[in-house]
Amino acid sequence: MSENKKVIFSGIQPSGNLTIGNYLGALKNWVKLQDEEEYDCYYCVVDLHAITVKQEPAELRRRTLEVLAIYIAAGLDVDKVTLFIQSHVKAHSEAQWLLNCSTYLGELQRMTQFKDKSAKYSNVGAGLLNYPVLMAVDILLYQTDLVPVGQDQKQHLELTRDLAQRFNNTYSDTFKIPEPYIPKEGAKIMDLQDPTKKMSKSAENPNGYIFIMDPPDVIRKKISRAVTDSLGVVKYDVENQPGVANLMTILSTLTGMSFEEIEKKYEGQGYANFKKDVGEAIVAELEPIQNKVKDILSDKKYLEEVYKKGAEKANYVANKTLRKMQKKIGLIPPAR
Numbered sequence: 170m171s172e173n174k175k176v177i178f179s180g181i182q183p184s185g186n187l188t189i190g191n192y193l194g195a196l197k198n199w200v201k202l203q204d205e206e207e208y209d210c211y212y213c214v215v216d217l218h219a220i221t222v223k224q225e226p227a228e229l230r231r232r233t234l235e236v237l238a239i240y241i242a243a244g245l246d247v248d249k250v251t252l253f254i255q256s257h258v259k260a261h262s263e264a265q266w267l268l269n270c271s272t273y274l275g276e277l278q279r280m281t282q283f284k285d286k287s288a289k290y291s292n293v294g295a296g297l298l299n300y301p302v303l304m305a306v307d308i309l310l311y312q313t314d315l316v317p318v319g320q321d322q323k324q325h326l327e328l329t330r331d332l333a334q335r336f337n338n339t340y341s342d343t344f345k346i347p348e349p350y351i352p353k354e355g356a357k358i359m360d361l362q363d364p365t366k367k368m369s370k371s372a373e374n375p376n377g378y379i380f381i382m383d384p385p386d387v388i389r390k391k392i393s394r395a396v397t398d399s400l401g402v403v404k405y406d407v408e409n410q411p412g413v414a415n416l417m418t419i420l421s422t423l424t425g426m427s428f429e430e431i432e433k434k435y436e437g438q439g440y441a442n443f444k445k446d447v448g449e450a451i452v453a454e455l456e457p458i459q460n461k462v463k464d465i466l467s468d469k470k471y472l473e474e475v476y477k478k479g480a481e482k483a484n485y486v487a488n489k490t491l492r493k494m495q496k497k498i499g500l501i502p503p504a505r
């Protein structure tokens with residue numbers, strides 16, 4: 170098969186509607202990477218991660234399929250990459266237990282995402298704490314080289330590397346040590362209402378985020394309401410003009426224009442035209458994707474074929490690594 174190709178792995182949680190943060194920080198780069206011949210790519214809908222916080226079962230099922238449809242609609246080619254649903258590959262849950270046993274409590278308690286989320290919910294489940302271990306095995310089971318993610322996942326990637334190295338040192342070489350792949354621009358899209366905070370699918374104010382599936386008029390409205398400042402100058406200055414800098418980042422990642430080009434184009438014009446163009450650039454990118462998502466979701470058989478084929482390949486690769494882990498740890502293989 171593709172033994173000597175570099176491996177890419179990444180995933181998105183179906184825990185809420187996906188935002189343009191997920192799109193620009195992750196998905197758009199996945200699509201770019203698939204065309205670089207040397208990679209063997211695995212993209213997963215991480216449903217087991219989503220249930221670390223309470224999910225309504227019917228909504229979880231709906232979103233899981235919608236995320237898969239968004240992957241395809243955004244341009245991932247089902248003949249080139251492996252798309253699957255995390256819970257269809259049981260090795261993830263099993264390997265997580267094994268790796269859990271060599272993970273320190275302190276390492277997990279230090280994770281920023283755990284600290285943030287555990288402060289937000291009243292009854293904090295153990296899954297929320299163990300979440301990064303599951304993410305680590307997601308990556309390690311495929312002997313992954315590169316993990317394309319947004320900035321907020323960097324700490325989890327560092328932990329993944331530490332856990333892999335510890336396992337390798339204890340039991341001899343088992344895992345490839347993965348590298349993060351974080352884009353220069355778009356790795357941290359900010360909330361439109363509070364541009365000092367990351368845009369998140371779980372933010373309270375809906376004007377703060379744009380969903381990939383937001384209707385065009387909603388997108389235009391949200392951008393026109395985005396917080397800027399009273400300086401009235403389109404300039405990339407994160408410290409003093411975080412709102413404008415965020416909109417410039419969005420425009421730049423969508424159109425390929427550099428910050429200098431954007432500054433020049435809107436010189437002396439205030440914010441109205443600039444904001445209008447940002448809104449239009451997002452609509453131009455997302456509207457065709459939205460139409461495809463609707464088509465794909467209306468063909469459940471097709472989606473089923475995609476995730477069946479994906480799970481077959483993923484199971485094969487993941488089970489190989491899981492068996493290695495079991496053997497090295499000292500578990501007796503079942504009698505045949």
Ligand code: TYM
Nearest residue numbers: 179180181182190191194195304307318319356357358368
């Ligand atoms: P999740 O579902 O929170 O986010 C999915 C991807 O979107 C990126 N992202 C952003 N990028 C830029 N700006 C933002 N505002 C923004 N918000 C989110 C995230 O960095 C991520 O790349 N733990 C992961 C899912 C996961 C995973 C994995 C990722 C599970 N197993 C294995 C990589 C490899 C998560 O919660 O992502």
